[in-house]
Amino acid sequence: MKRPPTPKPWLRSNPKPRPARSGLTPAQVEEARARAEAAGRRYPNLVDNMWAAGKARQGREAAKRPGATPAGPDQPDDEGQDGD
DSSP states (O other): OOOOOOOOTTTSOOSSOGGGOOOOOHHHHHHHHHHHHHTTOSSOOHHHHHHHHHHHHHHHHHHHSTTOOOOOTTSOTTTTOOOO
């Protein structure tokens, strides 16, 4: 069975009430601006802002998981498994 398509972000209603919403931090605003500039846009759009907010959210969720450490370039993802 085929799933119905997800509506575009600008067509969806916001899941949080207005008082529960928070804005982007200055660092997130700069990340969104840099992403927009790299794509050739003068200013960030909704998708750039969502990307910056989601990137921060992923970092917070990873920090909440017990024993979760993000694998860097010098750390293997498999944590010592040989792959036999």
